[in-house]
Amino acid sequence: MRCLALIPILLLSACYVDPYTHAPTPAPTDWYQAGWDDAMSGQPIRSNPVIAHLHNDENVDREEWLKGYADGQQRICDPNFLTVQGQNGKSFPASCETLPDVTDRRAVWEKASREGLQQSLMR
Template sequence: MLRILPALLLVLLTGCQVDPYTHAPARGATDWYQAGFEDATAGAQKKNDETLAANFNDKKVDRQAYLRGYASGQEKICQPDLLYAWGLAGKIFPTGCDDVDTAPQLRQQWQKGMDEGVSASRLN
C-alpha cells in the first residue's frame, strides 16, 4: 500500500497541470479606431500603415478608422487646461497637438504650465 501511494499522488498532481497554451486569449480583429484614439491620447504622432501593421501584427490596416480614432483622441487631449496640467507635471508637449488649428495657443498654455512647474520645484 505504501508503494502505491506515491505513484497515485504523482498521477493526481500530473493531472492538475495547466497547459499554458489552452488558456491564451483569442485574438480578435484589431480595433483601429481604438488604436488611433490611444495613440492620440498618449501624445504620439500618427503612425503610417507599415508601422501599424507591424505593431498589431495585422496587415489589414483600416486607415480611415484609425484616423477617426486619432481625431477623437486629439479632441480629448488637445485642450488648454489639460496641456497646462501636462506642463505643470513636466510632461512633453503631445506631438499630435501640433496638427490642430489652435496649436500655438495650446503650446503657450503648456509652456505656462511647464514654467510654473519648474518654478514651483525650485521653491521646494
C-alpha cells in the same frame, strides 16, 4: 508504500494541459480605440505598416484609426489639458504638432510648464 508515492504523480500528470492546443483566438482590433490611444499617449500620426505591426493585425482600418486619433487629439490638445500636463512636468504631446494652431497651444503648455517648475522649486 511505493504505490502511495505514485498516486500523487499520477494525479498531477492527469491535470497537464498543452498550452498550445487551446490558444484563444484574438479579438478583432478596435481601430477607433487604437487611434484614440495613440493620440492620447502623444504619438505622432503613424503609417499603416507601423500600426499593423504594433497591433499584430495587417487589416488596418485607416479611416477608423484616424477618427479615433482625431478625437483623442482633440482631447489631449485641449488648452486646459495642456495646462495640466505642463504644470505636472509632462512633455508637449507630438500628437498636437499637426494642428494648425500648434504655436498657440505650445505657448499655453510652455507657460504652465514654467509655472509648474517654479512651484516645485519653491517647495
